[in-house]
Amino acid sequence: MSAEQGEPYIKIVNVTKNFGEFTALRDISLEIFDKEFVCFLGPSGCGKTTLLRAIAGLDIQSSGQIFQKGRDISALPPAERDFGIVFQSYALFPNMTVRRNVAYGLENQGVPGKQIEQQVTELLQLVGLPEQEDKFPAQLSGGQQQRVALARALATKPGLLLLDEPLSALDAKVRTHLRHEIKELQHKIGITTIMVTHDQEEALTMADRIVVMNQGVIEQVGTPSEIYSEPASPFVADFIGTTNFIKGKLATRQSVQIGNIAIQVDNPSASLVTGSEVLLCIRPEDILTGERAIDVANQVESVIDRVEFLGSFHRVHMLPLAGDGTELMIDVSVARAREIDLTIGSSLKVALPAMHMNVYPSDN
């Protein structure tokens, strides 16, 4: 899907957005390819919606440019751009039936009445809402309203679909179901889609590529597995999934000193100077225990402080490896837990595989 060949469908160049003194977007550059499903992911207030609205032309950026299919749309009003949008609130017109809501955009294009009726019926079929045409939005459930909003956004056959937290107003069960449906629909009609979300699970399951944002800048762009396994910064590592942060000092190019333990690492970033303070990151599920730990480098040992049972695995909290360092979390599958001793207070030997470890400068 994310075949990065040819001309990008959307190209964002050095986009900055100021609200008075406050800078909501700082020098954002990004390329999105045809038929791609991209998620903007980040904590509240990081500028996801602002970037989406800039792409839509609803709140035009202060500086920088945006291209769609090579056309410079930076200064164009929304009506001259090509997109459909779904908001978190859906913003369905309450006084119009489902049919009239979906038809609204088509009417503005001057499509003849008969054809509108036919297209609306097809669209409602497509989003899985047949036979609800004559109801008002208030008579539908949240999930159904969401589909109507989607049908309305797709009615004019736009080249780009923008979704601002489309699922966050729904309860968990409906949300999981709709995630799948939206993704399938996007695949079926092959529309380039940008979705804003602050839910990492949503981004990981739906996106071809994820754009992780923080305080108005892009922290990382990549496929879900890239983002998960090679986070570009401690922020990304922390924001997505769970990570152990271990403070240390870069002793040589291949090793980090934690207290009196030396840990082997794979090619840390060239910008790191030997002797500097660093953060070692490793995910709890990447830490090896039991017999799998044997013969792996970076064996460490610590005392089990407490154990949480989280369904399919146990999360073991160990006392810090050295001095005032942070405690270490290790995820142990239920099967493996039968083989090793997880009694609180007992000592456990684990291995930190170098290939799963990332080293970051520790200044932030």
Next chain:
Amino acid sequence: MTEVAITPMQRIKPKISKDDVVMRLSMAAIALYLIVAIALPLYALLSKSFQNNHGDFVGFANYITYLTTPALSWSIGNSFKVTLLATVIVLFIAFIYAYALTRSCMPGKSLFKGIALIPILMPSLLPAISLVFFFGQQGIIKSWLLGAELYGPVGIVMGEVFYVFPHVMTILLIGMSLSDARLYEASEVLGASKIKTFFSVTLPSLRYGLVSAFFVAFTLVITDFGVPKVVGGQYNVLATDVYKQVVGRNDFQMGAVVSMALLLPAVFAFVADRLVQRKQVALLSARAVPYQPKPDRIFDMIMLAFCSLIAFIILSILGMAIFSSLVTFWPYNLTLTTKHYNFDLMDGGGWASYFNSIQLATWTAIFGTIVVFFGAYLVEKSRGFKSGRTAMQALCMVPMAVPGLVLGLSYVFFFNHPDNPLGFLYHTMPILVICTITHFYTVSHLSAVTALKQMDPEFEAVSQSLKAPFYKTFWRVTVPVCVPAILDISMYLFVNAMTTVSAVVFLYSTDTSLASVAVLNMDDAGDQSPAAAMGMMIVSTAAIVRLAHMILTRGLKRRTQAWRNR
């Protein structure tokens, strides 16, 4: 690939679409209307107060004359005295009344609420005429004043209390129904007595409502003209002074100066009230649980007695107005007759003035609602042009601070100026309509804004993405959703256009004489009964419109409940 040389900090200038052009032109049109209808006339008034009667600039000379002539400046003190007295009394009565409606379990609450609103339907001249029939030279219960004279401060205070009661009561009622039940429960749990709870919970939680009610009452009383005109006697107040200077002595410069003296306290009260209300909004953001009173026999009986007394007074003032319009020749021949309704036999414009009033109220309701609602929409929902919108919002608030007499007089100066190309409007129905719309602009604007704020802010964005021009979505979505508010606004404008005297008293002509002005003139000529009869025509028309509004709103709510109820 479209690679353009990019200078990194190049500011993007959004392209103006056709939709934007239409939007901005509409906004400019409304802004122009407001400038012509309020800003320029006020400027004309202000400059007039610095001129002599030849139109030369004389600096503060008029003001100095005003302040150093005791016969003139006397009315400042008078105005403040009666206003403060009436305000304190009405606050006290309205507080207990509203307290009874929210905190007791007395029967007949909605009836009492309805009765309290009756004065809104009357031009303030009418209760004053009733007072004359009660306490005047030949009043039936004149002795109840214990020898005091009705004409003067006593009459003014009584009339004003009646006139502003519904406004003050409504503000306090809203304040009380918003206050948080949890505080009362807490206080009860802590074993506090009813009286202690009152002083430690009720009063503090109501301080903003009380302050707001105080300023509203103060402004209404000090700017009211009808009551002191009828029962003021020789006791001059600012409002009657403006009228006397202009109509009695033709001294327009001094009229302008007194207007400024009247404008200042009104502006001050307005600003103070705004500041207080801003604070109150912040206070209310936390979700409050509405209070449910528990029955308490003795307390409920006391409250019922109090409200019955007040309701009885209101009804008897209304009743006296009806009676005096029907009595043959007070107090000598008390047989009933409808001859006073033969307005065509009287001075004051006859039945024509009643139909003029209907016309004025209809046009005011129609055009006023259109201008106000569309203007509020542009201020609230349009995009870009932020400074323009802020300026417009400020302009929309100005009319509230301008007393009707001051507005009317400023229209005289502005539209009657020989160089004004709009001068052809002078002495016509349109100028009365414009002046009345402007006079009641702010309250209507605020209710429109409240309704618009409750709409999803993304409707406009969605409509842009669907390439619909803003006016289409305005017409197809905003207006239908806001119909209840639109009906409220037009009803408010209609009723007020029927009852207002002050805004139009300088502007009517023989062709456009109005019912409320006819009440004033017939009373002036000593024809109290015909004046009361015309007043009753106004009251019944206003009442019918209110009733029609209620039925219409109810029917509409029923018809649209499929999509209105969430």
